[in-house]
Amino acid sequence: MKTILIYQSKTGCTEDCALFIQSKVDNIDVVNLKKAKIVNIEAYDRVIIGSSIYVGGPLKYIRKYCAGNEQKLLNKDLFLYFLGASKNYEEVEKGLKKTIPQKLIEHAKAISFFGGEIRFDKLNFFERVIMKKIKKENNLSPTINYKAIDEFIKMIEK
Numbered sequence: 327m328k329t330i331l332i333y334q335s336k337t338g339c340t341e342d343c344a345l346f347i348q349s350k351v352d353n354i355d356v357v358n359l360k361k362a363k364i365v366n367i368e369a370y371d372r373v374i375i376g377s378s379i380y381v382g383g384p385l386k387y388i389r390k391y392c393a394g395n396e397q398k399l400l401n402k403d404l405f406l407y408f409l410g411a412s413k414n415y416e417e418v419e420k421g422l423k424k425t426i427p428q429k430l431i432e433h434a435k436a437i438s439f440f441g442g443e444i445r446f447d448k449l450n451f452f453e454r455v456i457m458k459k460i461k462k463e464n465n466l467s468p469t470i471n472y473k474a475i476d477e478f479i480k481m482i483e484k
């Protein structure tokens with residue numbers, strides 16, 4: 327079984343999760359979609375797609391990739407993971423349903439939410455102000471949930 331993990335990350339959380347998964351799964355290639363020009367998934371049996379959530383939906387390159395490669399992805403074992411600061415997974419799910427093709431959501435063997443982190447040092451001034459406000463108002467102190475990642479890896483390897 328050959329696996330490819332395709333991700334986009336703004337402040338490094340989704341990337342950290344990608345590298346963690348890579349350290350635990352055999353025969354896996356990891357691709358940063360923002361840097362890669364072409365991603366050819368033909369040679370792979372499994373595809374994992376990871377993104378953080380910004381303003382209610384996954385990052386741009388992931389949205390575009392899913393929309394533009396729907397048919398190819400439907401022919402693979404597909405696993406999706408997302409990161410976000412929200413405590414409310416239902417809200418995250420709503421955002422996914424609006425931005426990822428419905429057929430892919432239905433086809434995915436697992437869709438997991440790994441929590442997240444707010445890395446203020448990696449945000450611009452505007453984002454820092456917004457996130458400070460949201461963090462305070464919603465009493466957020468998100469962390470990356472490594473237990474959820476271990477569960478996700480178990481589902482991949484089933």
Ligand SMILES: Cc1cc2nc3c(=O)[nH]c(=O)nc-3n(C[C@H](O)[C@H](O)[C@H](O)COP(=O)(O)O)c2cc1C
Nearest residue numbers: 335336337338339340378381382410411412442443
């Ligand atoms: C401007 C901004 C908007 C965000 N919007 C959301 C959101 O709608 N829902 C959510 O759960 N998290 C949101 N987050 C939190 C990020 O998804 C979280 O910090 C995540 O861990 C970042 O992962 P990354 O470093 O891989 O990009 C937002 C963060 C910023 C800075």
